[in-house]
Amino acid sequence: MSRTVGVIGMGYVGLTLTAALARKGYVVHGVDVQPAVLRALAAGRPHIFEPGVAEAFAEHINRSIFVDSALPAGTVDATVICVSTPVDEHTRRPNLTNLAAAARLVGQSCTAETLVVVRSTVPVGASRAVVLPPLLEAWGSGVRLVMAPERTIQGQALRELVELPQVIGGLDDESLQAGVALFEGLAERIVPVSSLEAAEMVKLSNNCHTDLIYAYGNEVALIAERHGLDPLEVIRAANLDYPRPDLARPGYVGGGCLSKDPYLMVGSAGDTPPFLVERARRLNEHLPVHVATRVVEHLRELRGATRGLRLSVLGWAYKGWPPTDDMRGTPIEAMMPIFTEAGLVVLGHDPMVSDTVVRQYGGEPVSLDKAFSEADAVLVVNDHPDYRAIRLDAVLGGHRPALIFDSWRILDEPAVRAAGIRYAGIGYAAGAAPTAAGA
Structure with a gap:
């Protein structure tokens, strides 16, 4: 089972996942591009309120939670993409620039041995169309890619990350099994889906x-x-x-x-x-x-x-x-x-x-x-x-x-x-x- 995990994007989804994984014994490397966010997290002061998160960071920062502007090269078993996927204020069309940038970062920092998890909410088809190509370009073949959506409610996220069924869809069977193994260490129930x-x-x-x-x-x-x-x-x-x-x-x-x-x-x-x-x-x-x-x-x-x-x-x-x-x-x-x-x-x-x-x-x-x-x-x-x-x-x-x-x-x-x-x-x-x- 993957025990060292990178989390790209320290917004609400990435922050709560990082805290939950650390509480379950994982080593987590959190990545964000905002210096103010990194400074606050490095000091054990989360920039977003969610019950239990501040306590988790206070306990695990610089022990099993590490934050930086980039992934440590070659050290993570899995990387979870949690970046924002906004819609345009006027056209309401999805803006997947952050998703594509995160995929390129993973391709540069990791290898085909790394399981890649898309956790950002995306339009149907985006994991295959936006995330997969940069990984194939960087690694050739052998990409292991899963989509594992976040479905928690604010105020109960750390509990729901464990108690809610974790839905996982894979690029192929090998990817799916790797995703199941990763999240079995966190969630009580796994729900594999076909794609x-x-x-x-x-x-x-x-x-x-x-x-x-x-x-x-x-x-x-x-x-x-x-x-x-x-x-x-x-x-x-x-x-x-x-x-x-x-x-x-x-x-x-x-x-x-x-x-x-x-x-x-x-x-x-x-x-x-x-x-x-x-x-x-x-x-x-x-x-x-x-x-x-x-x-x-x-x-x-x-x-x-x-x-x-x-x-x-x-x-x-x-x-x-x-x-x-x-x-x-x-x-x-x-x-x-x-x-x-x-x-x-x-x-x-x-x-x-x-x-x-x-x-x-x-x-x-x-x-x-x-x-x-x-x-x-x-x-x-x-x-x-x-x-x-x-x-x-x-x-x-x-x-x-x-x-x-x-x-x-x-x-x-x-x-x-x-x-x-x-x-x-x-x-x-x-x-x-x-x-x-x-x-």
């Missing part, structure tokens, strides 16, 4: 299905809003003791995977665009814009002109549970242009996100108590446990916001309304009447 492409599509299928599920919950909420209905009432009644798949609650859908992977699936479809995947992604991207617009509309109804009003936004990371500091796909990015156009002063609070990052996105950092006492409106964007634990009597002072828009419906609605504050959520406003379109 590189099958493994690639497993990852895309998982994430696109999740995006579709959430999109449907958001669709229900937007239609309920047109009729003055409470979408949570509709969804709860629809799900109660009904033996079909549950409907999802409405909510924002972001993060590094769900905001990107549907476009990788679209790119995999060739000349026949998918019927569902891109439309669902567009709906989920529209939701933050819709909410921001509704917040402004509520404020205009309550206060007239909005210019100069103060809006507190609670939750800047893309999700609150499990807690994360990840800003990829964060709703606030799409919301800020609408708030800016309305002339709102945006105050920001997030237990996981630094004041520096809040400022980078256009907010003014604020404490949780002042988020309520010094604002004209409060928008709860994510469901961090600190927000679920809010007691309104402890945060409401003499100056009270006119509006609390509770995206996740985690606050005490009766208490909000009893305080004379308008309460609203995604697809919902307390006491709303049907619109003309829904009457």
Whole structure:
């Protein structure tokens, strides 16, 4: 079994895999091109929050975890490619430049004896079309190549890397067996599939299905809003003791995977665009814009002109549970242009996100108590446990916001309304009447 592993790319996927492998007794050489990342990791201070990772690095750095800007030549039994595979901001086409560069690095640093693992999420066919050619050019024949997609959720990655079935597809049988041997030392269950492409599509299928599920919950909420209905009432009644798949609650859908992977699936479809995947992604991207617009509309109804009003936004990371500091796909990015156009002063609070990052996105950092006492409106964007634990009597002072828009419906609605504050959520406003379109 391979015991010395190179990991190229110390982003979320590579960082968590490095920590998990070290905890299982592997020697890991992590590679990244960003000097600041390397300095932080070399000091045992991971640049990304994930429970257990900091402890793993503190214990294993310079013992069984080593980081550098290149692989040590000829020393690793396997190399795992974990680089980012972004999509173009405008065209949404996959950009596989990092993947190709990582493959060339492996070809220069390793030999045909090295097992090469693609763990980055890629369009179907990319492992064979982008990674394999540089390896063949460098080594001739004998390449051992597998695709082993990462499928963990933030906040539970170190546990899921061990407990989730590890899907592996190989270039050939020899590659597959080498991949199985590598991951048997990490995961409790291995699921071999027939090809590189099958493994690639497993990852895309998982994430696109999740995006579709959430999109449907958001669709229900937007239609309920047109009729003055409470979408949570509709969804709860629809799900109660009904033996079909549950409907999802409405909510924002972001993060590094769900905001990107549907476009990788679209790119995999060739000349026949998918019927569902891109439309669902567009709906989920529209939701933050819709909410921001509704917040402004509520404020205009309550206060007239909005210019100069103060809006507190609670939750800047893309999700609150499990807690994360990840800003990829964060709703606030799409919301800020609408708030800016309305002339709102945006105050920001997030237990996981630094004041520096809040400022980078256009907010003014604020404490949780002042988020309520010094604002004209409060928008709860994510469901961090600190927000679920809010007691309104402890945060409401003499100056009270006119509006609390509770995206996740985690606050005490009766208490909000009893305080004379308008309460609203995604697809919902307390006491709303049907619109003309829904009457």
